[in-house]
Amino acid sequence: MGYIEVFGVMHLAALCSALAYEDVTSMLMDNVPTSAPPTENQTIYVTSMSRNIFPTSEASTETPTSEASTETQTVYEPPVPSLQLQSPWWDVFPFEKADFGCSVNSSSDWIFIWYRNGQRLYDVDQNVSSNLSNQAALTITAESQAQSGKYSCKAHHEVKGESIHSNLIELKVYANKPKPxxxxxxxxxxxxxxxxxxxxxxxxxxxxxxxxxxxxxxxxxxxxxxxxxxxxxxxxxxxxxxxxxxxxxxxxxxxxxxxxxxxxSEPPTPTMKLRTSWSDVFQMESVELICDVGRPNWTITWHRNGMALQEDPALVLSFGGSLLNITSASRAHGGRYACKAHLESRGVSSDFSKTTSVTVYENIPKPSLSKDPVLTSMYVGENVTFTCKVHVGSGWVYHWFKDEKKLVATDKTLRIKLGPHDEGIYWCKATRGQRTATDISERVTQEVLEIPLPSLMRSSQWADVFPTESVTLSCTMVNSSGWTYTWHRDNRVIPSDDAVSFGPDGATLSIRSASTSHEGQYCCWGKLKDRAVSSNCTSGMTLRVYDNKPIAKLGQDPEDVVMHTGDSVSYSCHINQSSGWEYVWYQNDIRLSVSGNNYTIRSVDKTNTGSYKCEAVRGRTTRIFKTEQSQALRLQVEERPSANIMVLTGWSEVFSTDSLVLMCEVKGSEEMWTFKWFMEGQWIMNSTSDKYTVTPQNDPVQSQYICQGIQSGRPSYSQRSDALATKNLLLKRRVLLSISGCILFGIVAVFFGCVVLRVTRRKADHFEGPEEAELFLTMAQLKDRDDAPCPLVDYITDEKLNDLAKEEADIICSEETPLSVTSQDDQVVTTESCEKPPAQEGALVSFQH
Known part of the structure; x- marks a missing residue:
């Protein structure tokens, strides 16, 4: 069913009629609101019509009647929104914000629309912030003057419709930020x-x-x-x-x-100056002080010891108070004076100026005389300073005297570069002004000495050195101390470097490793510590440095490489340059405990085989200089060949001769030798053959003999042979030959006896009966028995041999007496003891040649 939208609380009665359907449609359909009609307080009156105003269904297609319909509806009065400026100010600047608030007091659920200068605002403007969904706030972020204007708002309700415009608020936006x-x-x-x-x-x-x-x-x-x-x-x-x-x-x-x-800024500090020459005065002298602030309109006040000056006839102020004159000083005028500036129009006062002390003395003092350095004796060329000082007052003029004569100087210091004529007695006095003068000072004596010449010495014994050798020179000032020394070589100062160093105070110059660059003439000069005193350079000392290290030369006497035990050899080591050498000897690179330039081995042995070298050294232990080692000399020591005596007289001749033929030979040598023969240690003259015959005529006592080989080459002689004793040698051989025959005969007899027993024993083997003990033992059984008798005892104890055994008991063998070996003849005739060996008793005894 249609409705008519009104505001307020009015009641409307509408009579609507139409003659044709088309008219109703054209009148009402164009004004039908898009929203649903209100449901509260609604009364509709409809007159009779041939058709309803609004069809209620699709089936209602009848032609409207002449009957009319009547509607009754509540009508609302449109509200007026209230616009408020919520920010504190209505004029804003760029980027400043302005906040508006729009409200309707009658009910809720209103939608608000914003306007500037009658133009609706939308969210597309980035500087306008407004939520149009049930929000009553608007924020303007000022950006340009285009945002200036008159702002208003309207409200819209889904049921109650749209309000009228709110009140206007003008907003002003400035183009720029303000600047205070x-x-x-x-x-x-x-x-x-x-x-x-x-x-x-x-x-x-x-x-x-x-x-x-x-x-x-x-x-x-x-x-x-x-x-x-x-x-x-x-x-x-x-x-x-x-x-x-x-x-x-x-x-x-x-x-x-x-x-x-x-x-x-701080007020200007005045500057005070002393216009007179001194601020420390004596009574009745005058003092003038001036104070300057450097700006106009400032006044000056004077103070002494922090107190403002009182009126005094001796104090006179002039030049607007900036000049203070103490016309006649007394002890009461002494103190610390200062001035102060004032800007009275503004009530500003400066700080005090710097103070100036005014001292007033009663008596004129006596000057003091001092000398620097405080030395009575000084050297020619030194500087000395005399100082004359009056400790009271200032502005003094000084007068100097030497040996009763006035000097030209007038300063308080007198500086003199001493010469021989400056020696004498000095004093001074001081004056100030026309009337003030002091007494004379104490007298000071000054002695002037000639500078001594230092002494240059060489610590080593030699003035010519070799590369890498060390050198030490010393410089001393005789009967004086406190000197330092400077060194020159060929009139040039010697600097310290890796090779050259100086001792304390430069008293020594040490060249650690000499080279040809260090060659030259050396001198030194002294300088007193903390004083400008330098001596002349000493007389020169020449140092010679060889180009190369010397090489030791080694000689050998005799020069043979091969020596034999017992030979004597001498070595000599020489250095042909310089002096002061000590010699060191080496065998197989091992140092020998030998000193001197000669080394002699009086009797060589095989331990002396090796390579010999020498070198020369000189200098202190910490700085020993060594020459190059000499060439090596090889020494080969061989064992000296030994001579040997043989007996040429054979065993078959012992029963047919009374003489012995001896022969001497040198073992292992094929050289041509001549021989020396010695009997009981005495040389047998005219006997050089290798053979020597001993007869009862030339040696009735049968002595000991020794031989020795002699030749012209090396070795020139052999070792002497062992001594051969010839006493009873033939007799001993005869006895031993007889014993050997007996032993051989006994062995043969035993052998045949054993054979016979073995044969006869086999024939009785078939007889029964107890077995008899064997009468003859085998050699193996004899070895295992301890009671087997020696088969040669009967022969050895023969009567004839008993007499001989008694005469020569030292060569006879028995069961209890072993055959002794007393000399080299036992190498010719040797026998073993008949005593049974520990493991082979009963065995045969052999005789060795």
Whole structure:
């Protein structure tokens, strides 16, 4: 069913009729609202019509009747929205925000539409923030003056329809940020501590500002008032000042104002000067002081010891008080004077000037005379300074005297470069002005000596050295101390380097490893420590440095490489350059404990075989210089061949001769030898053959014989043979030959006896009966028995042999007496004891040749 939308509380009765359906449609269908009709307080009256105003169904297609319909409906009065400015101000600046609020008091569920200058606003404007869905707030972020204008709002309700426009609020948007103006309320450009000053920050646009104050870009104050006062200035308040203003919860800041400089400085300190020549005076002398502040309009006050000066006839002020004259000084005028400046129009006072002490003395003092250095005796060329000083007062003029004669100098110091004529007695006196003079000072004596010449010495014994050898030179000042020394070589200063070093105070020069660059003429000169005294250079000392190290030369006497035990050999080591050498000997590179340049081995043996070298050394233990080692000489020591005596007389001849033929030979040698024969240690003259015959005529006592080989080459002689004793040698051989025959016969007899027993025993083997013990034992059985008798005992104890055995008991063998070996003849005739060996008793005894 259709409705008519009205506002307010009016009641409307409408009579609608139509003559044709088409008319109803054209009249009502164009005005049908899009929303549903209200349901409350609704009364509809319809007159009779030939057709309903609004069909209720698709089947209702009847032609309307002439009957009319009547509708009754509640009509509402349209509300007036209320527009409010919620931000504190209506004029805003770029990027500042303005907030509007729109409200309808009658009911809720209204939708609000915003207008500026009658034009509807949409969300497409980025500087307009408004939620059109049931929100009554609008935020304007100012960006340009185009946002200025009159703002209004309308409300729309789904049921109650649309309101009329709200009240208008005009918003003004400025084109630029405002800039405050800073005003400094001061009459003077420069301020002094203690004065006050006021700053004012002026904003002629808008309102609601909070003011911020800055000094040297640092915020120092914030206030709602636009003025800032510093009551009592200090020097730290100097600087560059400016202000800003802000407003709002999300603050909007103005531009900063122009800067204003505030200079706060201390009042100028006056300068006080002494116009007279001295501030320490004697009674009745005058003193003048002047005080200058350097600026106009300042007045001066004078103070002594911190107190303002009182009126005094001796104190005269002139030039506006800036000059103070003490016309006649007394003890009461002594003290520390200072002045002070005042700017009375502003109530500013300066600090005190620097003080000047005025001292008033009663008596004129006596000067003191001092000397630097404090030495009675000094050397020619030294500088000496005499100082004459009056410890009281100033402005003194000094007068100098030497040996009763006045000198030209007038300063308080007298400087002299000493010469022989400067020796004498010095004193001084002082004067000031025309009337003031002191007494004379004490007298000081000055002696002037000639500079001594140092002594140059060489620590080593030689002035010619070799490469890498060390050299030490010393420089001393006889009967004087406190000197340092400087060294020269060929008139050039010698610097310290890797090879050259100096001892304490330069008293020694050490060349650790000499080279040809160190060759030259050396001298030294001395200088006193802490004094400008230098001696002349000493007389020169020449140092010669050879190009190369010397090589030791080794000689051998005799020069044979091969020597034989017992030979004597001598070595000599020589250095043909310089002197002071000691010699070192080496065998197979092992140092020998031998000294001297000669080394003799009187009797060589095989331990002396090896390679021999030598070298020469000289110098101290820590700086020993060694020459190159000599060439090596090889010595080969061989065993000297030994001579040997043989008996040529054979065993078959012992029963047919009374003489012995001896022969001497040198073992292992094929050289041609001659021989020496010795009997009982005495050389047998004229016997050089290798054979020698011993007969009862030439040797009735049967002595001991020794032989020795002699030749012209090396070895020149052999070792002597062992001694051969010839006493009873033939007799001994005869006895031993007889014994050997008996032993051989006994062995043969035993052998045949054993054979016979074996044959006869076999024939009785077939007879029964107990077995008889064997009568003859085998050789193996004899070895195992301890009671077997020696088969040769009967022969050895024969009567004839008993007599011989008694005569020659030392060569007879028995069961209890072993055959002794007394000399080399036992090599010719040797027998073993008949005593049974421990493991072979009963065995045959052999005779060895």
């Amino acid at each position: 103006m800073l005003v400094l309320n001061s009459k003077w450009q420069k301020m002094f501590p203690g004065e006050s000053v006021t700053f004012q920050c002026v904003m002629n646009i808008s309102f609601g500002w909070h003011y911020l104050w800055y000094q040297n870009d640092k915020q120092i104050h914030g206030s709602l008032e636009n003025s800032f006062r510093i009551i009592s200035l200090t020097v730290s308040d100097s600087g560059r000042y400016y202000c800003k203003a802000k407003r709002g919860q999300n603050p909007f800041y103005t531009e900063q104002s122009e800067t204003s400089m505030l200079e706060v």
